Amino acid sequence: MIFASKAFYLFLPTVLVLYHLLRRRQHKYGVLLAASWLFYAWLSPQYLWVIVLCTVIDYAAGLRIERAGSERTRKGWLGVSVAANLGLLFAFKYTTFVYDNAVSLAQLFGAPLHDRTWEILLPIGISFHTFQGISYTVDVYRRQIQAVRSFLDYALFVSFFPQLAAGPIVRAVEFLPQMATPPRVTARQVADGLHFFIIGLVKKLLLADQLDQLFVGPVFADPAAFDPAAHRWACVAWAAQIYCDFSGYSDMAIGCAKWFGFELPRNFLFPYLATSISDFWRRWHLSLSTWLRDYVYFPLGGSRGSAARTYANLIVVFIMCGLWHGATWAWFVYGLYNGLLMSLHRIWDRALTGIPVADAIRSTRAWALVAWAGTFLAVAAGLILIRMPSWEAGGIMAHSLLGFDLLTGWSRMIPVWVPVLLVVIAAGHLVGGWRERVGRTFDVPAPIRAAAYVVAVVLLVTLSPGIGKTFIYLAF
Amino acid sequence: MNTTTAPPKTAPPETVPRFLPADTPVLGRVTVVIAPQPVELPVGLVRRLWRFADRNRTVVLFALFLVIADVAVGWFSPVWARHSPDDYAARVAGCAREPRDLVFVGGSPVSEGIDPDKIAGVSWAGKTLDSTYALGLSGGTTSDFYHAVLHGCPTPPRILVYGITASDLNDSRHEPHGPYSLMTWGDLGRWVRLRPESAEWVTRHFALSRVGQASNLFRYRHGIRMWATTSAEQQLPGSCPEAIREADELRERSAALENGNGYAPARGYSVGRYDVAKAAGVQPTELPYLRKFRTGSHLKYLHKLIDWCEAGGTKLLLIDMPVTADLEAIYPSEFTEFRLRLAEVEQSRPIRVIRATRESVGLTDAHYADLIHMNRDGAVIFSRWMRETLAKMGR
Known part of the structure; x- marks a missing residue:
């Protein structure tokens, strides 16, 4: 089941009513867990065992780690948990990639290995719940949290349906304390939940899907049929689409969770306002970037070693980040590209910080604008890698975006609604970023808020494309 | 809860427990007076x-x-309906506007291939059939056509011509538009009794349709979208080139259905030429409506239609609608089974089946838009042939 599908609009109210009608903690969480597993099984019933197996292993490993008498036993159980999660993730996600490359390599040397005639269907949300499981057992190992005694609590933490399919990747330390007693839903949470849910739907159905259908899909499918100006607009529109698609899902997840009284962490902080690549990764898919920081980058040594070691760590982490998204060479290159950008930015930053003139220039608004433009261009160029249908097509798009072609701003091939939608997204970003900076939240009077939500619903019902497209991050 | 503090009037008794160590001096005392909790009255x-x-x-x-x-x-529902008519409901309402002498019912071959104006005025048993209507429901099945006739003809017509083809009887087909636009609660009950194997499907779609129709916003969403497209196009010409084509066609169709005789051919079919498409190398290899062909269940509604005609004194004629030779070549066994069923019905019930072959009508690939739909030229030829056939039969 996915958000924004008809089945979900029957499922969600039913679960909400049941959950709030029940009084006892066990019953409430039991219903929520059953609903979450139903949510999971709706799309891939044959894979329900995957999440159940991961849950059982991590739950048992957590308890064993805590009760173990020796460091060796603790490490052993941690190894079991990490190996089980990564093993399942690897088996489902990377087997075909490894096999295909083995075939290519073998054919290069004349070995008789045949092309693949089989396919492995990816269990929904496997990249998310395996990382969640690993973070739990590592935190128990590090004695940062206590192991969960109740299997029901742990299973619900892993399977909680709003964040099950496409994140955010929730840490045990963020979620489990909320589960101590079933949280009472406040009026504020109900209203904010509505806000997040509608905003998420608008981002997904009115902005992302429209951009894809109107322009991004056709241009990326056949770039040769469009001119360089259309390529440039398509790259910008694609950057906007993927943001709206993914952050839309996260917003809906956050909104849904609020209706059950739970708070999920923010996953996006207006990433296209970033003025450097490191700033961008502090705003984009926060739950993944902080996960990689805490469980990969820091254990590798982080920035404590030599400069070369730090850059190597950064590149390793970002290659992992790329491959986490998808098992293709394009994703590998995307990760490498971001790792290199992060390293270059670190070199640049280290070189200039402390030089009075450079510091003065870098603190001006004009510089902030230049830095923002450069960052956005670098990010948009990187995003071509993950949409291009072929390396040739990607080359054409990158060539146009980076201005190697004739620099024209507009062409008749660009539908007039594309800039309109982009202006809406940019305005949302600017207003949101400003509110974030000044620390003001939803302070609009209730009647205006309510009226705005109704307008949004009217637009959603009438203008969203008839055929619902699936969320991009569900594929990860 | 109200709390007040006041200076002590007298020293407290020494029995009051102290929480401080014994040697800590008492620097001052306060008395806390706690007002009693107000009695909670039951709240209405x-x-x-x-x-x-x-x-x-x-x-x-x-x-x-x-x-x-x-x-x-x-x-504002009329505005939205004008921009995106519910095709089935509009045709049924159009047919029911006045008592009809002659009604044609069937699927898209009827909606594209029969122009009632070309047939109106034909004489039947000494009386002219002036008021005619084509109740052609694209994508419908025999079950849907029964419901369309039931609600579109409150006064039974003198003649009902059902232009039937193989896909109408294919039990693998379930078309949700019928439960959405044509059926009442009573129809639902009848369907469940008559076709129990599809009871779950029809109940689900009927319920969904009722839920969908409960909200005007949801019900008229496409009409609002088409209206918005038209308005945007007026303000910003060229802003919605594809949507405006759809909006134009729907408005045209809406006007035709509101005032006309039910003949409102789709633009694409109207001007299409199957022979030209074939010459250009475009040759379809299948018609999805004939996939997994099996008969028996929809056929029950054909018998219901015959019963309805008998009860109302309506003369029912079945016409085996002419389709392209290619379609019959792709699905030979399906057409054999379909015609066998027609023959069985003809033998068991007092109805007449007219076999309208391409040769007898004078149709070639040039008169079709695709495998099954006649174009405007084909509709003219077929309607004239229909008129002649009815005239002969009515003498």
Whole structure:
């Protein structure tokens, strides 16, 4: 089941009513867990065992780690948990990639290995719940949290349906304390939940899907049929689409969770306002970037070693980040590209910080604008890698975006609604970023808020494309 | 809870327990007087609801505004319906506008291939058939056509011509438009009794249709979209090139259905040429409506239609609609089974089946838009042939 599908609009109210009608903690969480597993099984019933197996292993490993008498036993159980999660993730996600490359390599040397005639269907949300499981057992190992005694609590933490399919990747330390007693839903949470849910739907159905259908899909499918100006607009529109698609899902997840009284962490902080690549990764898919920081980058040594070691760590982490998204060479290159950008930015930053003139220039608004433009261009160029249908097509798009072609701003091939939608997204970003900076939240009077939500619903019902497209991050 | 503090009038007794060590001096004393809790009176339902609404002001106002918006959309329903008519409902309403002498019913071969104006005025048993209507429902099945006739002909017509083809009887087909636009609760009950194997499907779609129709916003969403497209195009010409084509066609169709005789051919079929498409190398290899062909269940509604005609004194004629030779070549066994069923019905019930072959009508690939739909030229030829056939039969 996915958000924004008809089945979900029957499922969600039913679960909400049941959950709030029940009084006892066990019953409430039991219903929520059953609903979450139903949510999971709706799309891939044959894979329900995957999440159940991961849950059982991590739950048992957590308890064993805590009760173990020796460091060796603790490490052993941690190894079991990490190996089980990564093993399942690897088996489902990377087997075909490894096999295909083995075939290519073998054919290069004349070995008789045949092309693949089989396919492995990816269990929904496997990249998310395996990382969640690993973070739990590592935190128990590090004695940062206590192991969960109740299997029901742990299973619900892993399977909680709003964040099950496409994140955010929730840490045990963020979620489990909320589960101590079933949280009472406040009026504020109900209203904010509505806000997040509608905003998420608008981002997904009115902005992302429209951009894809109107322009991004056709241009990326056949770039040769469009001119360089259309390529440039398509790259910008694609950057906007993927943001709206993914952050839309996260917003809906956050909104849904609020209706059950739970708070999920923010996953996006207006990433296209970033003025450097490191700033961008502090705003984009926060739950993944902080996960990689805490469980990969820091254990590798982080920035404590030599400069070369730090850059190597950064590149390793970002290659992992790329491959986490998808098992293709394009994703590998995307990760490498971001790792290199992060390293270059670190070199640049280290070189200039402390030089009075450079510091003065870098603190001006004009510089902030230049830095923002450069960052956005670098990010948009990187995003071509993950949409291009072929390396040739990607080359054409990158060539146009980076201005190697004739620099024209507009062409008749660009539908007039594309800039309109982009202006809406940019305005949302600017207003949101400003509110974030000044620390003001939803302070609009209730009647205006309510009226705005109704307008949004009217637009959603009438203008969203008839055929619902699936969320991009569900594929990860 | 109210608390007040006051200076001590007298020293407290020494029995009061102290929480400080014994040698800590007492520097001052306060007396805390706790007012008794007010007795909670039972709160009425209205007051509780008011409190809830006050606490959840945004959500309550959202629900209220949504209802108001929905009602407002409902007030303008003719505007939305004009921009995106419910094809089935509009045809049924059009047919029911006046008592009809002659009604044609069937699927898209009828809606594209029969122009009632070309047939109106034909004489049948000494009386002219002046008021004619084509109740052609694209994508329908025999079950849908029965419901269309039931609601489109409150006064039974003198003649009912059912232009039938193989896909009408294919039990693998379930078309949700029928339960959505044609059926009542009574029809649902009849379907469940008559076709229990599809009871779950029809109940689900009927329920979904009723839920969908409960909201004006949802019901007229496409009409609003087409209206918005037209308005945007007027302000910004060229802003919605594809959508405006659809909106134009729908408005044209709406006008034709509102005032016409049910003949409102789709633009694409009207001008299409199957022979030209074939010459250009475009040759379809299948018709999805004939996939997994099996008969028996929809056929029950053909018998219901015959019963209805008998009860109302309506003469029922079945016409085996002419399709392209290619379609019959792709699905030979399906057409054999279909014609076998027709023959069985003809033998068992007092009806007449007219076999309208391509040769007898004078149709070639040039008169079709695709495998099954006649173009405008084909419709002219077929309608003339129909008129002659009825005239002969009516003598």
